[in-house]
Amino acid sequence: MANPTGWKPSMEKGAAPGADALDTGLLGATRGLAMEEPLVFEQGSPGRIGVSLPPVPAGADPSAEIPAALLRGEIAGMPEMAELEVVRHFTRLSQWNWGIDTGFYPLGSCTMKYNPKSSEALARLPGFAGAHPLLPGSMSQGALELIWKLERSLSEVAGFPASVMSPAAGAQGELCGLMMIRAYHVARGNPRHKVLIPDTAHGTNPASAAFNGYSTVTLESGPDGRLHPETVAKAMDDDVAAIMITNPNTLGIFESHIAEIAEIVHAKGGLVYGDGANFNALLGVARPGDMGFDVMQYNLHKTFATPHGGGGPGSGPVGVAEPLIPFMPLPVVVKEGETYRLVTDPKERPQTIGKIREFWGNTGMFVRAWALIRELGPEGLRRVAELAVLNANYVRAKLVGHYNLPYETETLHEVVFDDKLQKDAGVTTMDVAKRLIDHGSHPPTVYFPLVVHGALMIEPTETESKETLDQFVAAMQAIAAESKTDPEALKGAPRKTVRARLDETRAARKPVLRWTPGMKVE
Amino acid sequence: MNFPDDLKYTRDHEWARVQGNRVTVGITDFAQDALGDVVYVELPEVGDVVKKGETFGVVESTKAVSDLFAPVSGKVVEVNAPLVDAPETVNEDPYEEGWMIVIESTDAKELAELLDGAAYRKFVEEEQE
Numbered sequence: 117m118a119n120p121t122g123w124k125p126s127m128e129k130g131a132a133p134g135a136d137a138l139d140t141g142l143l144g145a146t147r148g149l150a151m152e153e154p155l156v157f158e159q160g161s162p163g164r165i166g167v168s169l170p171p172v173p174a175g176a177d178p179s180a181e182i183p184a185a186l187l188r189g190e191i192a193g194m195p196e197m198a199e200l201e202v203v204r205h206f207t208r209l210s211q212w213n214w215g216i217d218t219g220f221y222p223l224g225s226c227t228m229k230y231n232p233k234s235s236e237a238l239a240r241l242p243g244f245a246g247a248h249p250l251l252p253g254s255m256s257q258g259a260l261e262l263i264w265k266l267e268r269s270l271s272e273v274a275g276f277p278a279s280v281m282s283p284a285a286g287a288q289g290e291l292c293g294l295m296m297i298r299a300y301h302v303a304r305g306n307p308r309h310k311v312l313i314p315d316t317a318h319g320t321n322p323a324s325a326a327f328n329g330y331s332t333v334t335l336e337s338g339p340d341g342r343l344h345p346e347t348v349a350k351a352m353d354d355d356v357a358a359i360m361i362t363n364p365n366t367l368g369i370f371e372s373h374i375a376e377i378a379e380i381v382h383a384k385g386g387l388v389y390g391d392g393a394n395f396n397a398l399l400g401v402a403r404p405g406d407m408g409f410d411v412m413q414y415n416l417h418k419t420f421a422t423p424h425g426g427g428g429p430g431s432g433p434v435g436v437a438e439p440l441i442p443f444m445p446l447p448v449v450v451k452e453g454e455t456y457r458l459v460t461d462p463k464e465r466p467q468t469i470g471k472i473r474e475f476w477g478n479t480g481m482f483v484r485a486w487a488l489i490r491e492l493g494p495e496g497l498r499r500v501a502e503l504a505v506l507n508a509n510y511v512r513a514k515l516v517g518h519y520n521l522p523y524e525t526e527t528l529h530e531v532v533f534d535d536k537l538q539k540d541a542g543v544t545t546m547d548v549a550k551r552l553i554d555h556g557s558h559p560p561t562v563y564f565p566l567v568v569h570g571a572l573m574i575e576p577t578e579t580e581s582k583e584t585l586d587q588f589v590a591a592m593q594a595i596a597a598e599s600k601t602d603p604e605a606l607k608g609a610p611r612k613t614v615r616a617r618l619d620e621t622r623a624a625r626k627p628v629l630r631w632t633p634g635m636k637v638e
Numbered sequence: 639m640n641f642p643d644d645l646k647y648t649r650d651h652e653w654a655r656v657q658g659n660r661v662t663v664g665i666t667d668f669a670q671d672a673l674g675d676v677v678y679v680e681l682p683e684v685g686d687v688v689k690k691g692e693t694f695g696v697v698e699s700t701k702a703v704s705d706l707f708a709p710v711s712g713k714v715v716e717v718n719a720p721l722v723d724a725p726e727t728v729n730e731d732p733y734e735e736g737w738m739i740v741i742e743s744t745d746a747k748e749l750a751e752l753l754d755g756a757a758y759r760k761f762v763e764e765e766q767e
Binding site: 566 | 672675677678700701702703704726
């Protein structure tokens with residue numbers, strides 16, 4: 117780490133680190149002073165109360181005022197705590213947490229990029245944050261203008277004539293896209309029965325298809341990790357409603373045959389759905405609409421740097437090609453002269469699939485995404501994709517040889533390794549992932565995509581510095597070396613977290629999801 | 639790895655024990671090992687009709703969720719219900735206690751298309767290359 121002064125805090129004279137002192141991870145992780153914390157139910161004291169209430173007036177009788185059926189008696193096991201205890205409880209739990217603001221988070225396919233605080237500040241402007249969804253249009257012109265402008269921008273960036281703004285997240289965007297595809301086929305007299313999905317797809321793709329009554333046909337990728345036109349041609353017939361393609365795919369590989377594949381599907385009357393989960397790799401460089409996609413969801417919480425959770429919900433607008441515009445869900449925002457209007461009445465759009473989300477979409481996320489687009493501008497958006505690809509390829513180049521690369525095809529914004537080189541020592545992808553925590557990094561995505569056994573899927577995103585990437589690479593290389601010299605150490609990782617190697621199998625087989633008074637857990 | 643010779647196999651890593659037109663189905667030793675600890679099994683109901691090559695259920699491990707593919711077409715006549723509460727049986731005893739369903743096969747020709755133990759072993763070795 118850059119440290120021009122070379123200054124380091126030193127220990128007091130005569131003091132020595134204890135035998136249990138932990139080393140510092142290559143991304144800076146130490147144990148620090150992390151507090152053990154019982155459940156809220158296991159704390160407090162009977163009769164303790166965290167708020168000041170006026171005394172009960174003399175002679176007060178609740179049963180005289182409240183019907184007996186609505187009167188509640190004692191609540192067994194209700195925590196009785198002071199305000200300070202409650203604050204400490206949740207503060208301590210929050211300190212066990214990991215987020216992009218804490219450290220590196222290379223979770224492949226999730227695009228865990230930094231969410232700029234300027235976007236947060238703008239989303240908190242009272243005019244946006246306090247706007248009630250039932251305000252009349254005349255009093256919501258600013259919010260409507262922003263939705264309209266973001267819709268125009270997203271459509272332009274992805275190459276679609278229009279975009280649906282209301283879906284709440286990526287998976288709902290997919291669902292919405294498939295609903296429009298189904299409505300399109302129904303309007304032409306036959307909903308069709310099948311959806312084609314490559315074996316590299318996200319699990320949400322078959323789920324969205326199944327939710328719309330389609331059966332899925334899995335297409336095998338070629339030895340280069342790409343989907344090949346002849347595979348699609350063989351599976352394509354008049355009963356296929358659509359193909360769902362992620363580009364670049366979950367191996368980080370660009371589907372270079374996409375135009376030809378789209379032609380094959382279109383020739384038989386099918387549509388091409390784009391899973392926009394990996395759109396970050398193409399931003400400002402290539403447009404899915406130009407590649408032959410008919411629909412694509414955007415995932416504002418990935419590509420456009422809105423929070424993945426905690427700070428707010430996701431948001432999954434959907435770009436659509438001309439033939440699908442009549443089926444878009446309501447509401448949509450239209451511009452009429454200098455004013456903006458919400459179209460909510462199906463009479464105006466008789467072929468609409470209806471409403472898929474209460475109110476108008478996650479507008480707080482729209483503000484953040486719009487702020488990012490305006491801050492970066494066209495050149496900046498292009499730099500996002502270029503740097504995301506550069507960062508992933510830097511990590512790839514540095515880790516080749518230390519980890520096995522199952523597909524050697526060039527990759528874009530993410531790279532997938534596996535644990536083949538560690539296997540002989542009995543070290544698995546899970547061990548590598550857990551050990552990485554001790555160094556101070558969130559692990560990459562593991563065991564996905566399914567076409568790679570023991571996959572380690574790394575997506576650094578564009579917002580990480582070279583220094584952070586170097587630390588991550590050093591940690592991954594150290595783990596590869598350790599897997600040869602001390603594989604047992606990896607089996608016990610992580611050591612620095614408050615909870616060590618938790619038994620995920622038991623948690624999945626015998627989950628305990630709810631605390632009850634007097635419960636006994638083995 | 640153990641691939642008993644008296645069983646038939648699919649390229650999707652299911653095994654089939656053929657007794658007349660009754661075909662017992664489970665997942666192979668290779669499949670359970672590749673999946674890791676199985677934590678959840680979703681099976682069809684008795685009476686459901688399955689088609690060769692199409693999914694009849696789902697097996698979930700701590701690593702992945704995978705579809706189960708029917709080795710033959712026919713009607714489901716038995717289901718190993720205890721697996722739902724004891725999914726670890728699939729790991730512990732994939733060929734006996736870990737069986738999943740029994741299909742009453744409707745097309746004897748399909749049986750000939752399944753792999754024998756040696757051919758499946760070869761297939762697995764090639765896949766691991």
